[in-house]
Protein backbone atom coordinates (compact mmCIF):
# COMPACT_ATOMS: atom_id res chain seq x y z
CA UNK A 1 0.00 0.00 0.00
CA UNK A 2 1.30 3.50 -0.70
CA UNK A 3 1.01 6.47 1.62
CA UNK A 4 -1.68 9.05 0.98
CA UNK A 5 0.53 11.74 -0.54
CA UNK A 6 -2.24 14.34 -0.44
CA UNK A 7 -2.98 13.92 3.28
CA UNK A 8 0.16 12.54 4.93
CA UNK A 9 -1.13 13.62 8.35
CA UNK A 10 -4.00 11.10 8.10
CA UNK A 11 -1.67 8.14 7.55
CA UNK A 12 -0.61 6.48 10.81
CA UNK A 13 3.04 6.83 11.68
CA UNK A 14 3.02 3.21 12.70
CA UNK A 15 0.51 0.47 12.10
CA UNK A 16 1.42 -2.92 13.51
CA UNK A 17 -0.98 -5.77 12.99
CA UNK A 18 -0.48 -8.96 14.99
CA UNK A 19 3.29 -8.94 14.60
CA UNK A 20 5.20 -11.83 16.11
CA UNK A 21 8.95 -12.16 16.35
CA UNK A 22 10.79 -15.39 17.06
CA UNK A 23 14.43 -15.66 18.13
CA UNK A 24 15.65 -19.22 18.29
CA UNK A 25 12.91 -21.24 19.96
CA UNK A 26 11.36 -18.24 21.71
CA UNK A 27 8.49 -16.06 20.64
CA UNK A 28 9.76 -12.71 21.92
CA UNK A 29 6.91 -10.70 20.46
CA UNK A 30 3.50 -12.26 20.43
CA UNK A 31 0.87 -10.90 18.01
CA UNK A 32 1.43 -7.28 18.92
CA UNK A 33 -1.02 -4.82 17.36
CA UNK A 34 -0.42 -1.11 17.73
CA UNK A 35 -1.35 2.00 15.82
CA UNK A 36 0.29 5.37 16.37
CA UNK A 37 -1.28 8.34 14.65
CA UNK A 38 0.98 10.79 12.83
CA UNK A 39 1.87 13.62 15.18
CA UNK A 40 0.97 11.65 18.31
CA UNK A 41 3.79 11.97 20.85
CA UNK A 42 4.06 8.55 22.47
CA UNK A 43 5.96 6.95 25.32
CA UNK A 44 6.67 3.22 25.09
CA UNK A 45 7.12 1.92 28.59
CA UNK A 46 8.00 -1.49 29.92
CA UNK A 47 10.17 -3.42 32.32
CA UNK A 48 13.49 -4.98 31.30
CA UNK A 49 12.82 -7.69 28.74
CA UNK A 50 9.28 -6.49 27.96
CA UNK A 51 10.04 -6.10 24.24
CA UNK A 52 10.90 -2.40 23.83
CA UNK A 53 14.13 -2.98 21.90
CA UNK A 54 12.42 -5.61 19.80
CA UNK A 55 9.79 -3.05 18.85
CA UNK A 56 12.45 -0.44 18.01
CA UNK A 57 14.31 -2.92 15.87
CA UNK A 58 11.11 -3.76 14.02
CA UNK A 59 10.51 -0.07 13.31
CA UNK A 60 14.15 0.42 12.28
CA UNK A 61 13.97 -2.57 9.93
CA UNK A 62 16.73 -4.38 11.81
CA UNK A 63 14.36 -7.22 12.60
CA UNK A 64 11.42 -8.66 10.70
CA UNK A 65 8.18 -10.19 11.97
CA UNK A 66 7.27 -13.77 11.23
CA UNK A 67 5.83 -14.09 7.75
CA UNK A 68 2.20 -15.06 7.43
CA UNK A 69 0.06 -15.94 4.51
CA UNK A 70 -2.94 -13.67 4.76
CA UNK A 71 -4.19 -10.44 6.30
CA UNK A 72 -2.67 -6.96 6.14
CA UNK A 73 1.11 -6.48 6.38
CA UNK A 74 2.36 -6.98 9.94
CA UNK A 75 4.03 -3.58 9.99
CA UNK A 76 3.41 -0.41 8.04
CA UNK A 77 5.26 2.83 8.61
CA UNK A 78 3.64 5.96 7.21
CA UNK A 79 1.34 3.62 5.30
CA UNK A 80 4.04 1.60 3.57
CA UNK A 81 5.27 -1.89 4.31
CA UNK A 82 8.38 -1.67 2.14
CA UNK A 83 11.05 0.85 2.83
CA UNK A 84 14.54 1.69 1.78
CA UNK A 85 16.26 2.01 5.16
CA UNK A 86 18.03 5.29 4.28
CA UNK A 87 14.75 6.87 3.21
CA UNK A 88 13.05 5.63 6.35
CA UNK A 89 15.82 7.08 8.56
CA UNK A 90 15.26 10.52 7.08
CA UNK A 91 11.60 10.34 8.19
CA UNK A 92 12.20 8.75 11.58
CA UNK A 93 15.44 9.70 13.28
CA UNK A 94 16.61 7.06 15.74
CA UNK A 95 18.89 7.85 18.66
CA UNK A 96 19.86 5.09 21.05
CA UNK A 97 22.74 4.31 23.41
CA UNK A 98 23.94 1.71 20.86
CA UNK A 99 24.14 4.33 18.09
CA UNK A 100 25.89 6.68 20.51
CA UNK A 101 28.59 4.11 21.27
CA UNK A 102 29.42 3.94 17.60
CA UNK A 103 29.85 7.73 17.30
CA UNK A 104 31.91 8.22 20.43
CA UNK A 105 34.45 5.51 19.71
CA UNK A 106 37.86 6.90 20.70
CA UNK A 107 39.69 4.91 18.06
CA UNK A 108 37.91 6.71 15.27
CA UNK A 109 37.86 10.48 15.94
CA UNK A 110 34.90 12.44 14.65
CA UNK A 111 34.38 16.20 14.97
CA UNK A 112 30.94 17.36 16.13
CA UNK A 113 29.92 19.41 13.08
CA UNK A 114 31.08 16.64 10.72
CA UNK A 115 29.08 14.13 12.77
CA UNK A 116 25.95 16.22 12.24
CA UNK A 117 26.38 17.17 8.60
CA UNK A 118 27.34 13.59 7.65
CA UNK A 119 23.75 12.69 8.60
CA UNK A 120 22.86 13.88 5.08
CA UNK A 121 24.92 11.05 3.63
CA UNK A 122 23.89 8.40 6.17
CA UNK A 123 27.62 8.10 6.87
CA UNK A 124 29.75 8.26 9.99
CA UNK A 125 31.78 11.35 9.16
CA UNK A 126 32.67 13.05 5.89
CA UNK A 127 34.63 11.52 3.01
CA UNK A 128 36.02 12.99 -0.21
CA UNK A 129 33.00 11.88 -2.22
CA UNK A 130 30.59 13.80 0.02
CA UNK A 131 29.71 17.19 -1.41
CA UNK A 132 28.57 19.34 1.47
CA UNK A 133 26.48 22.26 0.23
CA UNK A 134 25.96 25.58 1.96
CA UNK A 135 22.34 24.65 2.69
CA UNK A 136 23.49 21.43 4.38
CA UNK A 137 25.87 23.43 6.58
CA UNK A 138 23.11 25.87 7.37
CA UNK A 139 20.72 23.06 8.30
CA UNK A 140 23.35 21.36 10.47
CA UNK A 141 23.95 24.65 12.33
CA UNK A 142 20.23 25.11 12.87
CA UNK A 143 19.87 21.55 14.16
CA UNK A 144 22.73 22.05 16.63
CA UNK A 145 21.06 25.29 17.77
CA UNK A 146 17.75 23.46 18.23
CA UNK A 147 19.32 21.17 20.81
CA UNK A 148 21.55 23.86 22.37
CA UNK A 149 24.74 22.15 21.23
CA UNK A 150 26.36 24.77 18.93
CA UNK A 151 29.06 25.45 21.51
CA UNK A 152 30.34 21.89 20.98
CA UNK A 153 31.43 22.50 17.37
CA UNK A 154 35.12 21.71 17.00
CA UNK A 155 35.15 19.07 19.74
CA UNK A 156 35.81 15.40 19.13
CA UNK A 157 32.71 13.26 19.75
CA UNK A 158 34.72 10.95 22.04
CA UNK A 159 35.51 13.91 24.34
CA UNK A 160 31.85 14.78 25.00
CA UNK A 161 29.84 13.89 28.06
CA UNK A 162 27.00 11.39 27.59
CA UNK A 163 24.38 14.15 27.52
CA UNK A 164 26.38 16.33 25.11
CA UNK A 165 26.95 13.46 22.69
CA UNK A 166 23.26 12.63 22.81
CA UNK A 167 22.32 16.20 21.87
CA UNK A 168 24.70 16.07 18.91
CA UNK A 169 23.19 12.81 17.69
CA UNK A 170 19.71 14.27 17.97
CA UNK A 171 20.92 17.23 15.89
CA UNK A 172 22.26 14.74 13.36
CA UNK A 173 18.84 13.08 13.17
CA UNK A 174 17.18 16.51 12.88
CA UNK A 175 19.08 17.61 9.75
CA UNK A 176 16.51 15.75 7.67
CA UNK A 177 13.63 17.51 9.39
CA UNK A 178 12.24 14.07 10.28
CA UNK A 179 8.58 13.65 11.00
CA UNK A 180 9.41 11.65 14.11
CA UNK A 181 12.28 11.03 16.49
CA UNK A 182 12.55 7.63 18.13
CA UNK A 183 14.54 8.05 21.32
CA UNK A 184 15.62 4.88 23.06
CA UNK A 185 16.35 5.45 26.76
CA UNK A 186 17.29 9.08 26.04
CA UNK A 187 18.24 9.83 29.65
CA UNK A 188 20.46 6.80 30.21
CA UNK A 189 23.67 7.90 31.91
CA UNK A 190 22.49 11.43 32.78
CA UNK A 191 22.64 12.83 36.31
CA UNK A 192 19.32 14.23 37.69
CA UNK A 193 20.05 17.86 36.74
CA UNK A 194 21.30 16.98 33.24
CA UNK A 195 18.30 14.75 32.83
CA UNK A 196 15.88 17.55 33.64
CA UNK A 197 17.70 19.99 31.28
CA UNK A 198 17.73 17.38 28.54
CA UNK A 199 14.03 16.65 28.99
CA UNK A 200 13.30 20.38 28.75
CA UNK A 201 15.12 20.55 25.41
CA UNK A 202 13.10 17.56 24.18
CA UNK A 203 9.98 19.48 25.16
CA UNK A 204 11.04 22.27 22.82
CA UNK A 205 11.29 19.80 19.96
CA UNK A 206 7.91 18.29 20.82
CA UNK A 207 6.36 21.75 20.78
CA UNK A 208 7.86 22.57 17.38
CA UNK A 209 6.57 19.86 15.12
CA UNK A 210 8.77 16.81 15.82
CA UNK A 211 6.74 13.80 16.89
CA UNK A 212 8.50 12.05 19.75
CA UNK A 213 8.48 8.30 20.33
CA UNK A 214 10.19 7.91 23.65
CA UNK A 215 11.14 4.44 24.79
CA UNK A 216 11.91 4.10 28.46
CA UNK A 217 11.47 2.18 31.67
CA UNK A 218 11.27 5.41 33.65
CA UNK A 219 7.84 6.96 34.11
CA UNK A 220 9.60 10.19 35.24
CA UNK A 221 10.90 10.76 31.70
CA UNK A 222 7.50 10.98 30.09
CA UNK A 223 7.28 14.63 29.06
CA UNK A 224 4.17 16.70 29.76
CA UNK A 225 3.74 16.98 25.93
CA UNK A 226 3.39 13.20 25.62
CA UNK A 227 -0.12 12.09 26.33
CA UNK A 228 -0.17 8.68 24.69
CA UNK A 229 1.45 5.81 26.54
CA UNK A 230 1.97 2.23 25.39
CA UNK A 231 2.93 -0.34 28.01
CA UNK A 232 4.56 -3.61 26.95
CA UNK A 233 4.88 -6.73 29.01
CA UNK A 234 6.39 -10.06 27.95
CA UNK A 235 6.37 -9.07 24.27
CA UNK A 236 2.69 -8.17 24.35
CA UNK A 237 0.68 -5.00 24.64
CA UNK A 238 -0.40 -4.64 28.24
CA UNK A 239 -2.21 -1.30 27.93
CA UNK A 240 -2.31 1.81 25.80
CA UNK A 241 -4.12 5.10 26.14
CA UNK A 242 -3.86 8.50 27.75
CA UNK A 243 -1.42 9.09 30.58
CA UNK A 244 -4.24 9.45 33.09
CA UNK A 245 -5.65 6.06 32.12
CA UNK A 246 -2.39 4.18 31.75
CA UNK A 247 -0.05 5.57 34.40
CA UNK A 248 -1.98 4.09 37.29
CA UNK A 249 -0.88 2.00 40.28
CA UNK A 250 -2.71 -0.98 38.81
CA UNK A 251 -1.16 -0.88 35.33
CA UNK A 252 2.38 -0.18 36.53
CA UNK A 253 2.11 -2.89 39.17
CA UNK A 254 1.26 -5.34 36.37
CA UNK A 255 3.95 -3.94 34.06
CA UNK A 256 6.77 -4.22 36.61
CA UNK A 257 5.48 -7.27 38.53
CA UNK A 258 5.79 -5.35 41.77
CA UNK A 259 3.49 -3.05 43.77
CA UNK A 260 3.93 0.45 42.35
CA UNK A 261 2.59 3.83 43.42
CA UNK A 262 2.20 6.65 40.91
CA UNK A 263 2.09 10.37 41.67
CA UNK A 264 1.81 13.41 39.45
CA UNK A 265 3.86 16.59 40.06
CA UNK A 266 4.71 19.55 37.79
CA UNK A 267 3.30 17.87 34.70
CA UNK A 268 5.47 14.77 35.18
CA UNK A 269 4.52 11.40 36.64
CA UNK A 270 6.62 9.65 39.26
CA UNK A 271 6.50 6.00 40.20
CA UNK A 272 7.92 4.27 43.23
CA UNK A 273 7.85 0.78 44.58
CA UNK A 274 5.49 0.40 47.48
Ligand SMILES: Nc1ncnc2c1ncn2[C@@H]1O[C@H](COP(=O)(O)OP(=O)(O)OP(=O)(O)O)[C@@H](O)[C@H]1O
Pocket residue numbers: 023024026028046047048049050051052053054055217235
Ligand atom coordinates in the same frame (compact mmCIF):
# COMPACT_ATOMS: atom_id res chain seq x y z
N1 LIG B 1 18.44 -12.82 20.00
C1 LIG B 1 17.64 -13.20 21.00
N2 LIG B 1 17.52 -14.51 21.32
C2 LIG B 1 16.72 -14.91 22.33
N3 LIG B 1 15.96 -14.07 23.08
C3 LIG B 1 16.06 -12.77 22.79
C4 LIG B 1 16.88 -12.26 21.74
N4 LIG B 1 16.73 -10.91 21.70
C5 LIG B 1 15.87 -10.59 22.69
N5 LIG B 1 15.46 -11.71 23.34
C6 LIG B 1 14.52 -11.77 24.48
O1 LIG B 1 13.36 -11.06 24.12
C7 LIG B 1 12.80 -10.41 25.26
C8 LIG B 1 12.58 -8.94 24.93
O2 LIG B 1 13.84 -8.32 24.78
P1 LIG B 1 14.00 -6.77 24.49
O3 LIG B 1 15.48 -6.53 24.34
O4 LIG B 1 13.12 -6.38 23.38
O5 LIG B 1 13.48 -6.15 25.86
P2 LIG B 1 13.56 -4.65 26.39
O6 LIG B 1 12.20 -4.27 26.83
O7 LIG B 1 14.20 -3.77 25.38
O8 LIG B 1 14.51 -4.80 27.65
P3 LIG B 1 15.56 -3.77 28.33
O9 LIG B 1 14.73 -2.71 29.00
O10 LIG B 1 16.26 -4.63 29.32
O11 LIG B 1 16.47 -3.25 27.26
C9 LIG B 1 13.78 -10.64 26.40
O12 LIG B 1 13.27 -11.69 27.20
C10 LIG B 1 15.06 -11.08 25.71
O13 LIG B 1 15.80 -12.00 26.50
